[in-house]
Amino acid sequence: MAQENWESLINKAKKGDQNAYNELIHRIEPDIKKICHSYFSSNEDAEDAEQESYFIIYRSLAGLGRAPIRDPGKFRAWAKKITRNECLNILGKLQVQLEH
Numbered sequence: 001m002a003q004e005n006w007e008s009l010i011n012k013a014k015k016g017d018q019n020a021y022n023e024l025i026h027r028i029e030p031d032i033k034k035i036c037h038s039y040f041s042s043n044e045d046a047e048d049a050e051q052e053s054y055f056i057i058y059r060s061l062a063g064l065g066r067a068p069i070r071d072p073g074k075f076r077a078w079a080k081k082i083t084r085n086e087c088l089n090i091l092g093k094l095q096v097q098l099e100h
Contacts, residue, residue, distance in 0.1 A: 004023065006024075006027075006071075006072035006075060008020075009023050010024065010064070010075055013061050014061045014062055021058060021061070024075070025054055025057075027072075028075075028076055028080075031076060031079070031080055031083075032050055032054070032079065033046075033050060035080060035083045035084055035087065036050045039084075039087040039088075039091060040087070040090075040091075045090065045094070048090065049083070049086055049087050049090050050083075052090070053079075053082055053083040053086045053087075056086060057079050057082055064078075
């Protein structure tokens with residue numbers, strides 16, 4: 001599956017193919033890790049953000065619609081935006097906890 005193109009993997013993952021999703025995550029994992037570690041000094045918080053991001057990406061794949069995504073850059077950008085938003089959400093929650 002490692003040689004499979006992005007479009008095929010994305011479309012399979014959108015239909016619930018766990019192996020295709022795992023391969024997509026494997027391909028974008030360095031990007032996701034880098035983003036999470038740029039927001040958090042704690043490895044534990046960065047790893048939590050990373051796992052939450054993967055979950056949101058998985059849950060949101062069906063929302064990408066029926067149109068095939070041929071450009072892997074668009075999928076990467078979409079996944080990175082989800083990750084940045086999740087990092088900001090977690091930071092907000094941590095800030096609220098510190099205030100109380």
